[in-house]
Amino acid sequence: MKSVKVKSPATVANLVCGFDILGLCLDNPCDEFTLSLSDEVGVTIENIDDYDLPTDATKNVSGVALLKMLDQEKDIKGFHLISKKIIKPGSGIGSSAASAAGVVVAANHLLGNKYSKQQLVDFAMYGEEIASGAKHADNIAPAIFGGITLIRSNHPLDIISIDYPELFLTILHPQIEVKTADARNILPKEIPLINAVTQWANVAGLVTGFMQHDYDLISRSLEDVIVEPYRSTLIPHFYEVKNACKESGALGGGISGSGPSMFMLSKTAEIAVSVELAMKGVYGKTGIEFHTHISKVNKNGVSLK
Amino acid sequence: MKSVKVKSPATVANLVCGFDILGLCLDNPCDEFTLSLSDEVGVTIENIDDYDLPTDATKNVSGVALLKMLDQEKDIKGFHLISKKIIKPGSGIGSSAASAAGVVVAANHLLGNKYSKQQLVDFAMYGEEIASGAKHADNIAPAIFGGITLIRSNHPLDIISIDYPELFLTILHPQIEVKTADARNILPKEIPLINAVTQWANVAGLVTGFMQHDYDLISRSLEDVIVEPYRSTLIPHFYEVKNACKESGALGGGISGSGPSMFMLSKTAEIAVSVELAMKGVYGKTGIEFHTHISKVNKNGVSLK
Numbered sequence: 001m002k003s004v005k006v007k008s009p010a011t012v013a014n015l016v017c018g019f020d021i022l023g024l025c026l027d028n029p030c031d032e033f034t035l036s037l038s039d040e041v042g043v044t045i046e047n048i049d050d051y052d053l054p055t056d057a058t059k060n061v062s063g064v065a066l067l068k069m070l071d072q073e074k075d076i077k078g079f080h081l082i083s084k085k086i087i088k089p090g091s092g093i094g095s096s097a098a099s100a101a102g103v104v105v106a107a108n109h110l111l112g113n114k115y116s117k118q119q120l121v122d123f124a125m126y127g128e129e130i131a132s133g134a135k136h137a138d139n140i141a142p143a144i145f146g147g148i149t150l151i152r153s154n155h156p157l158d159i160i161s162i163d164y165p166e167l168f169l170t171i172l173h174p175q176i177e178v179k180t181a182d183a184r185n186i187l188p189k190e191i192p193l194i195n196a197v198t199q200w201a202n203v204a205g206l207v208t209g210f211m212q213h214d215y216d217l218i219s220r221s222l223e224d225v226i227v228e229p230y231r232s233t234l235i236p237h238f239y240e241v242k243n244a245c246k247e248s249g250a251l252g253g254g255i256s257g258s259g260p261s262m263f264m265l266s267k268t269a270e271i272a273v274s275v276e277l278a279m280k281g282v283y284g285k286t287g288i289e290f291h292t293h294i295s296k297v298n299k300n301g302v303s304l305k
Numbered sequence: 306m307k308s309v310k311v312k313s314p315a316t317v318a319n320l321v322c323g324f325d326i327l328g329l330c331l332d333n334p335c336d337e338f339t340l341s342l343s344d345e346v347g348v349t350i351e352n353i354d355d356y357d358l359p360t361d362a363t364k365n366v367s368g369v370a371l372l373k374m375l376d377q378e379k380d381i382k383g384f385h386l387i388s389k390k391i392i393k394p395g396s397g398i399g400s401s402a403a404s405a406a407g408v409v410v411a412a413n414h415l416l417g418n419k420y421s422k423q424q425l426v427d428f429a430m431y432g433e434e435i436a437s438g439a440k441h442a443d444n445i446a447p448a449i450f451g452g453i454t455l456i457r458s459n460h461p462l463d464i465i466s467i468d469y470p471e472l473f474l475t476i477l478h479p480q481i482e483v484k485t486a487d488a489r490n491i492l493p494k495e496i497p498l499i500n501a502v503t504q505w506a507n508v509a510g511l512v513t514g515f516m517q518h519d520y521d522l523i524s525r526s527l528e529d530v531i532v533e534p535y536r537s538t539l540i541p542h543f544y545e546v547k548n549a550c551k552e553s554g555a556l557g558g559g560i561s562g563s564g565p566s567m568f569m570l571s572k573t574a575e576i577a578v579s580v581e582l583a584m585k586g587v588y589g590k591t592g593i594e595f596h597t598h599i600s601k602v603n604k605n606g607v608s609l610k
């Protein structure tokens with residue numbers, strides 16, 4: 001039976017000032033999915049990890065995305081998925097997006113690559129919807145396109161790849177739970193116009209900094225006056241970590257997606273290691289369990305294994 | 306006596322979604338300033354136009370900017386300015402910015418070009434302040450830097466030049482008065498977060514479109530959900546003009562600065578001419594006096610004549 005195996009990467013959404021519009025694809029960690037065409041109608045799922053995720057396709061992020069693709073296919077009965085999740089659900093680095101993005105790219109290979117990347121994002125968003133309650137593309141787009149992506153519009157979907165210089169990310173994952181719904185509800189519905197102007201000036205600066213490969217401009221633009229003041233309260237020792245990382249040479253950083261993970265951008269691998277030590281220095285004293293890791297930007301997104 | 310003559314161009318601030326942060330320099334119209342070192346202490350002003358602007362330097366936009374520069378100079382007694390305004394004050398295409406920007410660039414030439422462009426913007430902003438009551442750089446920055454500029458921050462000043470493809474502007478200047486203060490006061494102090502996200506997505510799209518020379522992306526991003534819904538009410542037949550221009554092939558456009566002028570961006574000179582005809586078609590029936598003109602983007606800003 002025809003079968004394809006993919007690696008589906010973690011992602012960082014928002015990138016500080018780019019709330020709901022910017023995202024970046026990580027080299028690691030990656031989930032692994034093996035997808036086959038099946039004679040059984042619908043989507044069958046076999047989990048080979050310890051996360052005890054639903055095997056009922058209608059309740060599974062990967063399953064829902066695949067069912068949405070199946071709806072478009074007359075000549076195919078079903079898919080069989082072997083799912084090995086590596087990216088811990090709820091970590092804030094796009095675990096559900098990896099589940100949805102990985103399987104739609106795999107399915108597209110089985111279908112002769114008939115769909116564009118933007119169409120694949122659209123399918124995958126149905127999976128994201130059952131995970132977070134909203135059809136957001138800010139993790140799915142970088143997972144499928146790779147690199148750094150801008151979502152100019154969700155309806156209609158308008159995704160643009162943005163050039164960037166070499167960047168290293170250091171991730172801190174405190175082992176606490178931040179529910180996406182809580183992270184949404186903590187935000188104000190209305191914001192001062194003057195702060196919004198500050199934010200879009202920084203968004204424009206960040207995008208320009210990426211495209212002009214201007215590290216100083218990237219660093220100056222990594223400022224969030226809208227979301228971070230609220231969401232940082234959900235992450236213990238947020239500003240302590242951030243300040244220590246910047247003192248260790250990080251360009252800047254903040255909350256990954258809706259947290260609890262934090263990320264920092266650095267110009268070199270050496271600085272990223274210093275930044276990791278700074279994170280460990282702060283969090284080592286808190287009594288909160290945590291993991292850290294370093295990743296480059298993944299320019300390819302979901303890839304065949 | 307050492308003397309220098311400059312042409313100081315009109316500018317378009319905001320560029321639809323980029324309220325308070327983006328600006329663009331026009332090829333025409335341009336003011337003309339002749340500046341000389343003077344043995345008289347302070348700034349003397351001679352107007353050779355019909356606008357009856359103040360000759361008291363402390364009440365004159367050019368004068369205030371020059372006085373600010375004089376404050377820094379020990380070896381120079383004063384400046385004599387011959388001012389020929391071409392850009393009509395109150396038109397919304399940066400008339401006061403041209404007055405301030407032109408003379409500080411001229412003075413810098415007389416002083417051996419000791420100041421950076423960013424420092425010159427800083428001096429010129431003092432002139433802008435007496436015209437509009439606020440130290441805004443969104444017209445001054447493109448007038449001095451040329452091309453398209455991003456003001457990432459006003460305090461400290463952070464101006465970035467942005468690459469762009471060939472663009473033609475068609476300007477409509479209805480002969481009505483829109484006071485900058487009224488255009489400011491009509492804006493809400495608070496805006497919905499969801500609209501702010503739409504706006505910064507379009508700002509990021511517009512900047513990316515300029516830098517990637519992607520006309521379609523520029524066109525899709527020329528959308529303003531924050532400011533235009535309010536300020537357009539101050540400009541008669543705004544949406545009628547906008548729709549007619551887009552039907553004639555314009556990429557998009559909107560209010561220039563705080564109005565009353567409108568501008569439209571086009572990919573070619575031919576389309577810019579069609580757009581001008583569309584403007585004339587709409588405004589010709591309104592009974593309101595108006596002027597139109599076409600300009601390319603001026604990549605140099607204020608220049609020696």
